[in-house]
Amino acid sequence: MQKEQEKLLFQVAFKLKDLCRKCGYCDNWIDCSGLENCTGCGSCIVACPNEARILIPDKKERRQVKIKVEGETYFVPERITVLKALEIIGYRFSTFPEKNTIFAPCRTGGCWSCAVEINGMLKPSCITPVKENMNIKISELEKSTPIRLVRGFSGHPVGGVGTPAELKRIRGYIEVAFFTQGCCFRCPSCQNWHITYASKGELLTPKEAAVKITDYRKIHNVNRMAISGGESTLNKPWLLQYIKEAKNLNKDEKARIHIDTNGAILTPKYIDKLIEKGMTDIGIDVKGLELETFMKITNLHNKELAQKYFEKEWNAVKYIIENYWGELFLGLGIPYNPVLISLEEVRKIGEKIAKWEPNIQVSALDYRPEFRAKHLIWPTIAEMMKVKEVLDETGLKNAMCQTKGGHIGP
Numbered sequence: 001m002q003k004e005q006e007k008l009l010f011q012v013a014f015k016l017k018d019l020c021r022k023c024g025y026c027d028n029w030i031d032c033s034g035l036e037n038c039t040g041c042g043s044c045i046v047a048c049p050n051e052a053r054i055l056i057p058d059k060k061e062r063r064q065v066k067i068k069v070e071g072e073t074y075f076v077p078e079r080i081t082v083l084k085a086l087e088i089i090g091y092r093f094s095t096f097p098e099k100n101t102i103f104a105p106c107r108t109g110g111c112w113s114c115a116v117e118i119n120g121m122l123k124p125s126c127i128t129p130v131k132e133n134m135n136i137k138i139s140e141l142e143k144s145t146p147i148r149l150v151r152g153f154s155g156h157p158v159g160g161v162g163t164p165a166e167l168k169r170i171r172g173y174i175e176v177a178f179f180t181q182g183c184c185f186r187c188p189s190c191q192n193w194h195i196t197y198a199s200k201g202e203l204l205t206p207k208e209a210a211v212k213i214t215d216y217r218k219i220h221n222v223n224r225m226a227i228s229g230g231e232s233t234l235n236k237p238w239l240l241q242y243i244k245e246a247k248n249l250n251k252d253e254k255a256r257i258h259i260d261t262n263g264a265i266l267t268p269k270y271i272d273k274l275i276e277k278g279m280t281d282i283g284i285d286v287k288g289l290e291l292e293t294f295m296k297i298t299n300l301h302n303k304e305l306a307q308k309y310f311e312k313e314w315n316a317v318k319y320i321i322e323n324y325w326g327e328l329f330l331g332l333g334i335p336y337n338p339v340l341i342s343l344e345e346v347r348k349i350g351e352k353i354a355k356w357e358p359n360i361q362v363s364a365l366d367y368r369p370e371f372r373a374k375h376l377i378w379p380t381i382a383e384m385m386k387v388k389e390v391l392d393e394t395g396l397k398n399a400m401c402q403t404k405g406g407h408i409g410p
Contacts, residue, residue, distance in 0.1 A: 010058040010080070011040040011055040011056060011057055012035070012056060013035055013038045013040065013044050013045060013053050013054070013056075014035075015035065015052060015053055016051075016054060019051060019052035020052040021052070023050070025047065025048070025049065025194065026044050026047065026048060029047070029194070029199070029201075030044050030198070030199055031043075031109055031127060032044060032199075033129055037129070038058075039079050039129050040055060040058070040079075041081050041083075041109075041127045042107065043107070043108040046107070046108050046186065046197055047193075047197035049371050051372060062079055062080075063077075064077060065130060065131065065134075066133060067130060067135070068134070068135045068136065069089060069136045069137075070137060070138065074089050076088055076089070078130070079129065079130075080129070081126060081127060081129060082116065082118065082123070082129075082130055082134070083104060083125040083126045085130045086102070086136070086138075093114065093125075095184060095305060096265070096305060096308050096309070097265055102114055102116075102125070102138070104125065104126050105231075105265070106126070106181075106182030106184060106231075106234060108126070108127070108199055109124045109127035109182070110148070110181030110182025110196065110197065110198065110199060110201075111180065111181065111182030111230070111234040112146070112149065112182070113235045116137065116138050117136065119134065119135050120135075122147060124199075127199055145206075146205070146238035146241060148180060148182070148203070148204070149180070149181040149198070149199070149200070149201035149202065149203055150178050150181065150204055150209060151179055151181065152178050153178040153212055154176065155175075155216065155222070156173060156175050156177045156226065157172060158174070159174055159175050159177075159226065159258075160177070160228055161260055161283030161284065161285060161333035161363050161365075162226070162281045162283025162329065162330070162331045163226070163258065163331065164331075165361055165407070165409070173220045173222055175222050175223075175256075175258065176213060176216040176217050176225055177213075177227065177228060177258075178226075178227060179192055180227065180230045180231070180235075181195055181197075181198055181229070181230050182196070182229070182230050182231065182234055183197075183229060183234070183262075184231055184262075184264055184265070185298040185309075186299040186300060187287075187297060187298055187299060187371075188299050188372040188373040189335075189368070189370050189371060189372075189376060190370060191368075191370050191371075192229065192230065193371040196231075205241075206242035206245050207241070207245045209242050210248075210249055211245075211249065213225045213227075214249040214250055223255055224258055224281070225246060225250065225256065226260065227239075227259055227260070228260040229260070232259055232260065232261055233259070233261050233264075233265055233270070236265075239259075240273055240277050243274060243277040244277045244278060247277060256280045256281055256329075257278050257279050257280050258279075258281035258282070258283070259274065259281070259282050259283070260282075260283040260284075261284055261285075262284070262285050262287070263284040263285070263286070263312060263313040263314075263317065264313055265309075266284075266312060266313075266316035267316075271319060271320060271324075275327075281330075281331075282330055282331075283330075283331040283333060284313065284317055284320075284331075284332055284333070285313075285335065285365070286314060286334060287313070287335055288310075288341060288345065289349045290345060291306060291307060291310055293341050294306060294309075294310045297335055297340050297341070297367075317332065317353075317356075318356060321357045322356075330360060330361075331360075331361040332353060332361070333363050333364075333365050334363070334365065334387075334391075336364050336365060336366060336367060336383075336384065336387050337366070337367035337368070337376055337377075339375075339376055339377075340376075343387065343390055347390050350390065350391040350393075350394030350396050350399070351394045353394075354395040359397050359398060360396070360398065361398045361400070361410070362396050363400050363401070363402060363407075364384060364388060366384050366401070366402050366404070367379075379403075380404070381403045381404055381408075384403040385401065385403075385408065388400065388401040388409055397410070
């Protein structure tokens with residue numbers, strides 16, 4: 001073990017002062033022990049909107065700290081994350097759900113999928129620093145109540161991809177929503193980046209979140225309760241329990257439980273469970289028809305991983321159409337910005353969807369200069385109307401577009 005540890009290459013975060021705009025995000029929303037105690041978790045690198053943080057090699061000697069894992073004593077280097085310590089010991093982590101691994105998709109401390117019990121409390125292993133005499137337990141996590149970070153409970157006047165078009169024409173709030181933190185993608189144009197990549201927020205159990213969204217439903221007198229992200233599906237135990245609790249608190253026939261997702265980890269069994277627990281509406285963004293486009297939009301560089309997410313996304317759409325059309329409301333989102341995706345590829349996406357179900361609601365989304373994609377030019381209303389025209393030509397009967405001036409069509 002000692003020889004193996006000597007071969008490890010450690011990294012720490014470094015601030016590029018010429019790029020830093022002193023926005024305060026890393027200080028206010030990143031759960032960090034500071035550059036001097038950096039564990040190299042990388043969460044600040046992912047989150048910085050100005051790309052003013054990078055990881056650099058750290059050749060400083062590190063003392064060994066004693067920890068216990070499932071009652072066994074181990075010695076691991078200081079100033080590393082619990083996730084890294086567990087990897088050194090022999091545990092396997094994955095960014096895509098796999099058997100016999102701990103699922104750690106976001107790596108920014110948002111989704112808490114990788115949470116382990118540390119000194120009797122759940123903590124996200126991806127950003128929690130290893131400490132002397134830390135006692136870690138993993139084997140009985142299924143008995144713990146899942147928790148995750150969320151933010152932004154509010155009324156919404158527009159809704160999301162999974163919101164029926166006829167509601168978007170109503171003035172005033174049409175649903176209430178909140179956002180989960182953490183995502184498996186790294187989209188440079190993320191509109192919710194300040195929530196997605198934060199490792200501080202409101203840490204709630206499924207029941208606490210369900211009670212809160214139910215209270216907001218009563219306050220705003222609406223029927224729809226939406227959850228988006230980040231990526232809402234990452235922490236599966238949390239989401240399934242949340243839907244169950246929300247359903248129990250909203251047993252009236254008018255209540256709608258709406259999930260917006262990238263669909264990247266949705267399997268048939270997961271979809272079945274979501275519907276069984278009470279999900280009534282779902283919106284899925286399909287980020288391209290070609291893998292190259294998908295990788296450009298999501299900023300994923302591991303081709304094998306991107307392929308898995310890409311296939312799951314499209315397979316989820318097909319499965320829902322084939323098995324739940326008419327029972328579940330399904331809306332699809334298609335990104336558009338000429339820098340990211342061509343009109344021809346949008347057309348091919350429309351043709352593929354139309355073959356499966358021409359009546360599905362499809363929303364063309366105007367990707368604008370956000371987060372790290374400040375080089376983008378916000379598509380004009382005329383450009384987005386052209387996208388809608390292209391989708392209409394494919395045979396889709398319910399195509400609409402998101403524009404600077406609001407939603408247009410169907």
